[in-house]
Amino acid sequence: MYPGGAAGRVPVLKLGEVLLVTIQGDLHDSTAEQLQQDLSETIARSGATGVVIDISGVEIVDSFLGRVLAEIAAQSALLAARTVVVGMRPAVAITLVELGLTLPGLRTALSTEQAMDLLTGPSRLGGRRQESP
Amino acid sequence: MPEHAADGTFVNPTGEVRDFLRRRREQIAQRWADEPLFRTVFTVSRDEAVEAAKAVVDALAEVADAARVEDPDAAGFSSVREQLGRMGTARSRAGLSAGQISSELASLRLPLENPLLADLQEAEAPEGHVRACMTTLTVLIGTLRVVVMQTALSEGQALIDRQRLQLLEVATPVIKLWDGIVAVPLIGTLDSARSQVVMETLLEAVVEQQARYAILDITGVPTVDSLVAQHLMKTVAAARLMGAECIVSGIRPAIAQTIVHLGLDLGTVVTRAGLADALAYALHKLGAGIVADADLR
Numbered sequence: 306m307y308p309g310g311a312a313g314r315v316p317v318l319k320l321g322e323v324l325l326v327t328i329q330g331d332l333h334d335s336t337a338e339q340l341q342q343d344l345s346e347t348i349a350r351s352g353a354t355g356v357v358i359d360i361s362g363v364e365i366v367d368s369f370l371g372r373v374l375a376e377i378a379a380q381s382a383l384l385a386a387r388t389v390v391v392g393m394r395p396a397v398a399i400t401l402v403e404l405g406l407t408l409p410g411l412r413t414a415l416s417t418e419q420a421m422d423l424l425t426g427p428s429r430l431g432g433r434r435q436e437s438p
Numbered sequence: 439m440p441e442h443a444a445d446g447t448f449v450n451p452t453g454e455v456r457d458f459l460r461r462r463r464e465q466i467a468q469r470w471a472d473e474p475l476f477r478t479v480f481t482v483s484r485d486e487a488v489e490a491a492k493a494v495v496d497a498l499a500e501v502a503d504a505a506r507v508e509d510p511d512a513a514g515f516s517s518v519r520e521q522l523g524r525m526g527t528a529r530s531r532a533g534l535s536a537g538q539i540s541s542e543l544a545s546l547r548l549p550l551e552n553p554l555l556a557d558l559q560e561a562e563a564p565e566g567h568v569r570a571c572m573t574t575l576t577v578l579i580g581t582l583r584v585v586v587m588q589t590a591l592s593e594g595q596a597l598i599d600r601q602r603l604q605l606l607e608v609a610t611p612v613i614k615l616w617d618g619i620v621a622v623p624l625i626g627t628l629d630s631a632r633s634q635v636v637m638e639t640l641l642e643a644v645v646e647q648q649a650r651y652a653i654l655d656i657t658g659v660p661t662v663d664s665l666v667a668q669h670l671m672k673t674v675a676a677a678r679l680m681g682a683e684c685i686v687s688g689i690r691p692a693i694a695q696t697i698v699h700l701g702l703d704l705g706t707v708v709t710r711a712g713l714a715d716a717l718a719y720a721l722h723k724l725g726a727g728i729v730a731d732a733d734l735r
Contacts, residue, residue, distance in 0.1 A: 390679070391681065392680075392681075393679050393680045393681070394645070394680075395638060395641030395642055395644070395645060395676070395680065397679075398641060398677070398679040398680045399637060399638070399641070399676050401676070401679055402672045402675045402676045402679070403672075407675040407678075407679070408679060409706075411679075413678060413679055413680060413681035414681040415644070415645075415648050415649075415650060415680065415681040415682060416648060416681075419650070419681065420681075
């Protein structure tokens with residue numbers, strides 16, 4: 306998917322104070338670990354206050370990915386950034402619950418828009434447009 | 439297979455019973471048609487009952503011919519299996535218990551016993567052979583009982599399966615209460631299969647309607663035990679993972695007491711007494727409120 310040296314890397318996008326990660330398809334163990342590392346480095350470098358992980362493209366989940374999500378949330382919290390997981394599919398949610406991974410420390414949202422609202426302060430009813438610098 | 443051995447002794451009780459059934463087919467059918475089992479099932483005409491009885495006699499003779507009197511799966515029964523099943527179902531619909539149907543079937547033996555005994559005595563059969571024939575007859579009728587019970591039971595099971603499926607389809611509607619608020623009114627006992635369906639339909643609705651609040655109303659759930667509570671917790675946790683908040687409503691005072699007595703921890707779940715309270719909570723969280731219109735008062 307990604308040519309050259311960046312093979313198997315998930316891109317981390319920066320939107321103002323928020324980092325946006327979109328995971329498409331199945332995440333390999335090595336890619337997940339790479340992402341974990343990239344995220345912590347980017348947070349430290351940019352001073353981001355929020356991380357949005359969009360997993361609406363993930364159809365299959367295992368206990369490893371569940372743990373990776375929990376660890377990303379924990380390490381981001383250490384770097385003063387809040388993590389929101391977005392767009393989890395019903396089947397994935399059921400699988401995680403059946404695995405016993407309820408991920409209590411993790412914030413969740415239905416859409417990226419809601420996640421942005423959640424991270425950039427309390428908003429009124431409806432989606433507020435995000436003004437990016 | 440000769441009925442009697444060359445020297446005139448009696449050696450084959452199964453064959454003896456088979457020949458007896460074929461010889462007396464008409465007479466047995468007439469007497470069976472008067473038995474309650476046939477009389478009450480085939481009510482259109484007596485001839486119908488006689489025909490049905492003949493079919494059963496033929497089947498028994500065929501089973502005896504194949505020397506499989508103890509085998510309820512014998513090929514001979516296959517032709518009358520459906521008819522026997524219908525008879526069993528009709529009798530149980532008339533309010534008879536399985537035991538009563540069974541004893542009605544057992545009473546079919548009596549009309550066979552005396553003629554067989556008479557025939558054997560006429561042929562001056564030795565006592566051992568008479569006894570063997572009687573045993574064969576008893577076993578044959580016993581197998582017939584098993585066949586009827588098997589058929590009736592499997593029909594009952596099919597009915598139960600069908601109704602369970604219907605219940606799954608009917609009992610889990612997801613209702614949209616407001617933009618971003620969906621509710622599932624749960625009715626009846628929650629078992630694993632049902633709660634799985636509830637969970638899936640609720641989560642699908644959450645995605646489809648982008649609902650931030652999902653209300654699980656358990657007003658119609660008669661009892662809450664640890665299993666039901668566990669199912670509720672799982673649904674709540676799954677909804678939370680997707681970014682929706684779950685509210686459990688309709689907890690009646692008795693159920694609240696049960697939950698506390700069982701020591702179940704619903705601490706992480708938002709609970710409300712009624713559906714209205716839950717809706718008010720969700721609306722409040724969405725930033726919407728219900729205000730009385732001064733002009734309408």
